[in-house]
Amino acid sequence: MNIESILHYINLYGYAVIFVCLFFGIVGIPAPEESLLFLIGVLCGRHKLSFEYGLAASILGVFTGMLSAYACGKYLGYPFIKKFGKYVGITDERWQKAVRFYSKNVQKTILFGFYLPGLRQISPYFAGITQISFRKFGLLSLLGTLAWTIPVMSAGFFAGKVFSINPAYIPCAGIISFLLFLSFVWLRNKRRARLTS
Template sequence: MSIDTIEHYINSYGYIIIFFLLFFGIVGIPAPEESLLFLIGILIINEKLSFGYAVISALLGVFLGMLTAYGCGKFVGYPFIQKYGKYIGISTERWNKAKAKYTKNVKRTIVLGFYLPGIRQISPYFAGIAEIQFKTFFLYSLVGSLCWTIPFIVVGYYAGEYFEINPKYVPYLGLALLVIFLFSLSINYLKEKYR
């Protein structure tokens, strides 16, 4: 989906499209979440969106997406893994190891997972499957939603204030973040390998 298309949808449908794009991005349907948040900041500084409504729409989309994915994981995920896990290499032993590791770092994984594409989408499902307490998940996904959504919008806002940014170039931000993410993963992998 191009930035022109997203901008057209935002102009046509307003804040509801921000909600749906972020909601579906969290539940796993591909959407340019970081780029969208950055674009929202640019559109706010150009007075095409209201700061308050845009932030509320974005937060609700992200947070309700997390809760929905958690619910799917809790009520559908484990029976699915029991039935089909053997076909994709998830044995009971592997599942128990992964669950123990996730449970040990659950708070950090939920909050910091927002900054890692892929982890952001998998984490709420895994929390539901691993039967993490709902109140724990609720609190940390709310904190993570706030800590991830607002800074990207604010960066877009201030970048748009100080620089003339053409919205067509915003997707390159998402690409740059993906490259940084893959680069950091590669470095961590090589460090572990050479230890």
């Protein structure tokens, strides 16, 4: 999809397109959320979109998606996830991985889980199923939403001002960033294991 197509949809439907894409990405329908946030930032940097409106639509889409997934987890529970999760990318393997990761430190998982694709989709369901209080979840989700959307969009904004970026390569940038993050986590865990042994 090129910039003209994206701008065409935004011109037709407004910034609601950004809201809807990020909402469904968080609820669990596969979507390249980081790439979209970065691209929105690039378009803002080129003065094709308003940074304020783009950021507001992004934050509302992500935060509303988190609250909706939490409500599904709380009121529909694990049987619903088990039955329908496979249709939105929540496999048993991802679920068990999230349970282990989540159990170690609930607050950090909600707050920083946005940076891990898969975990950010499973985390709100799990918080609802495990009956984390709504106030606590809402506050941590809001802080996590801000800590994820603002830096990613800002990076796109400044990159869009400085460089001529072809939107076709933006998903590659998202993959590279994710691989760098995984490498960092792996190296940190390896170093910790070496220090404890």
